[in-house]
């Protein structure tokens with residue numbers, strides 16, 4: 001079941017590619033030249049969709065060098081409505097060209113398409129479902145969650161940014177510079193321009209979806225540096241890079257793990273396999289507790305040997321995947337990564353972040369360390385605030401982020417000062433939720449892979465799939 005060559009190969013290969021000239025680009029010819037087959041539609045972004053239960057196509061070897069610089073996700077050449085997705089120019093390295101200048105007709109690459117199975121196999125060809133989907137896709141992207149172009153644009157930004165970041169990570173870099181490398185590139189490619197959708201302030205047109213997680217080693221999630229943090233990346237660190245891109249409120253939430261130290265290869269492979277299992281088994285009418293069981297079974301079938309000691313990889317039982325709603329990173333459903341009795345069903349129209357975490361430790365996380373991540377609660381009703389600093393920072397949060405998560409660095413760069421007391425008051429009043437770093441026991445290692453999927457009427461689309469993971 002496991003992919004022999006997968007795990008951290010992509011990130012490490014990318015890291016090794018630092019030495020190469022950064023000029024090799026995907027050939028535009030190939031991307032839109034009409035040599036597409038039906039396979040290309042179904043395999044979208046999924047040339048690299050290794051191990052998700054579909055035939056692998058032999059990759060054309062046009063260059064001896066690994067492609068770099070763009071479309072890490074093997075851009076799909078045809079959009080869902082049959083129109084060609086034509087890049088009119090190639091991305092630079094480092095990336096500098098906004099996606100809207102590369103895909104000028106507004107059609108962005110389709111993710112990996114997976115057919116529904118069993119009782120839902122009829123959906124693939126059902127006229128009713130196709131018709132429904134065509135109508136949904138014509139809805140206004142501002143108002144409808146079903147205009148998939150917004151999320152595909154966010155996903156292509158994610159692929160291009162992560163490709164660049166993975167290729168440029170070096171031990172000794174500060175965690176702040178790593179997070180900023182992600183964020184600066186996201187802002188450029190997704191064209192953050194300070195405008196809002198028709199919903200007004202708090203609903204930015206496009207931008208960063210949530211703070212860039214750069215969690216290290218036994219810390220599994222929700223660490224990003226605050227001001228003054230001097231931590232640097234070590235050569236034997238296990239780094240989870242978890243970042244989000246947002247277009248018209250549609251958020252792509254996807255993450256990968258890298259380590260320069262090969263002794264963690266097997267851990268990364270286990271978690272990648274577990275996440276791909278979750279992605280593959282997800283579908284309409286699937287019970288989330290059953291999905292958790294499938295994920296756990298694959299995760300815990302792995303053993304990793306680190307410095308002469310053998311560990312069974314554990315699924316971190318109190319972490320989970322989740323639905324994603326417009327402008328809200330966690331919707332109402334969770335996807336456990338261990339077997340549970342949760343009978344909640346996945347449904348048509350749901351957007352899910354499928355993420356799994358493996359650990360060489362206890363397989364359970366607790367809050368540890370200073371909080372960096374926050375988000376305003378969706379229901380903002382509250383009693384009057386007494387602290388002036390709380391009122392002031394809440395006004396900024398309402399205008400700039402609405403219900404999108406943010407971190408202290410994002411407040412700093414807006415020029416906010418001395419807001420910590422006010423921010424803590426908002427947390428105390430239940431207006432803002434704090435998301436502290438989540439860690440397993442000291443000395444263990446944790447890894448994560450995550451994809452965003454859409455349960456479309458006719459098929460499942462793994463929007464964030466790339467040729468890296």
Ligand code: HZT
Nearest residue numbers: 210211320321322329330334373405435
């Ligand atoms: C919270 C705050 C953020 C959502 C998962 C996650 C990163 O653990 C229901 C299930 C960003 C995301 C989130 F700033 N969380 N995905 N990527 N973190 S979660 C959660 O809080 S809520 C899982």
Ligand code: MN
Nearest residue numbers: 242253254255
């Ligand atoms: Mn994430």
Ligand code: MN
Nearest residue numbers: 253353355450
């Ligand atoms: Mn997530």
